[in-house]
Amino acid sequence: MSTPATVRVALDDQLRQATINVLRERGWTGLTLERVAEVSGRARSTLWRQGLTRDVLITALVGELAEDFRSTMYPVLTSAGTGRERFVRGLEALCELLERHLPLMLATDEAFHQKATPDDPPDYLHPLIQFLREGAQDGSLAAGEDVVPAADLAFNAVAWTYVHLRGRHGWPADETRDRVVALVLNGIEGVESRKERT
Numbered sequence: 001m002s003t004p005a006t007v008r009v010a011l012d013d014q015l016r017q018a019t020i021n022v023l024r025e026r027g028w029t030g031l032t033l034e035r036v037a038e039v040s041g042r043a044r045s046t047l048w049r050q051g052l053t054r055d056v057l058i059t060a061l062v063g064e065l066a067e068d069f070r071s072t073m074y075p076v077l078t079s080a081g082t083g084r085e086r087f088v089r090g091l092e093a094l095c096e097l098l099e100r101h102l103p104l105m106l107a108t109d110e111a112f113h114q115k116a117t118p119d120d121p122p123d124y125l126h127p128l129i130q131f132l133r134e135g136a137q138d139g140s141l142a143a144g145e146d147v148v149p150a151a152d153l154a155f156n157a158v159a160w161t162y163v164h165l166r167g168r169h170g171w172p173a174d175e176t177r178d179r180v181v182a183l184v185l186n187g188i189e190g191v192e193s194r195k196e197r198t
Contacts, residue, residue: 009051009052009056009059009060010060010064011057011060011061011064014040014041015036015040015042015047015052015057016060016061017040017103018036018039018040019031019036019057019060019061020061020103020104020107021039021107022035022036022039023104023107023108024106024107024108027108027110028058028108028110028114031054031057031058032054033047033048033052033053033054033057036057058114059116059117061104061111062111062114062115062116063116063117064101065097065101065104065111065112065116066116066120066122067116068097068100068101069097069124072093072094072096072097073090073093073127075093076089076090076093076127076131077127077130082134082135082138082140083131083132083133083134083135083136083137083138083140083141083143084131084135084140084141084185085140086131086134086135087128087131087132087135087141087154087185088181088185090127090128090131091128091154091158091180091181091184091185092177092181094155094158094159094162095158095162095173095176095177095180095181096177098158098159098162098163098166099166099173102163102166102167105159105163105167106163106167106168109160112124112159124155125148125151125152125155128151128154128155129147129148129151132147132150132151132154132188133147141188141189142188142189143188143189150188153187153188154184154188157180157183157184157187158180158181158184161180161183161184162176162177162180165180
């Protein structure tokens with residue numbers, strides 16, 4: 001029998017938006033079923049009878065994000081090309097994911113740190129680590145020996161720069177993606193070339 005923390009439900013648009021609004025207002029620790037019910041204009045008892053709890057709301061939001069990430073990155077992971085080409089496609093795919101989840105990303109910068117289920121810790125860096133390793137091996141990327149920090153830096157530099165420029169400055173999605181990916185790609189290679197010169 002599933003516990004509430006492992007139940008996976010699909011939230012309707014109104015409930016999803018209410019949950020995101022409460023996250024923006026109170027953060028993850030302040031997210032309560034009572035407040036989500038109030039913001040959504042529904043009775044807490046109605047949500048409870050539907051099997052919804054605070055943990056189920058979090059699991060639904062984070063589960064959608066994790067599942068979308070997996071399905072977005074899978075075609076890139078199975079595609080042909082150099083490590084550099086796949087790295088660029090991975091960063092572009094990350095931007096497309098961020099666009100689909102922009103309201104959540106603007107509400108909290110911790111969505112990628114939440115577990116989709118208790119037994120499913122997030123591993124959002126894995127594809128970028130793989131592409132950077134491949135790029136270092138095939139000579140298409142100057143990613144350095146330790147690609148984990150480079151992947152972490154690339155993920156976060158793309159994610160939060162993209163979200164800020166789209167959500168706070170109103171930049172067009174395509175322009176934001178192209179400029180942010182180019183900046184991060186050139187920055188990753190620039191860090192290694194500066195290390196080599198020193």
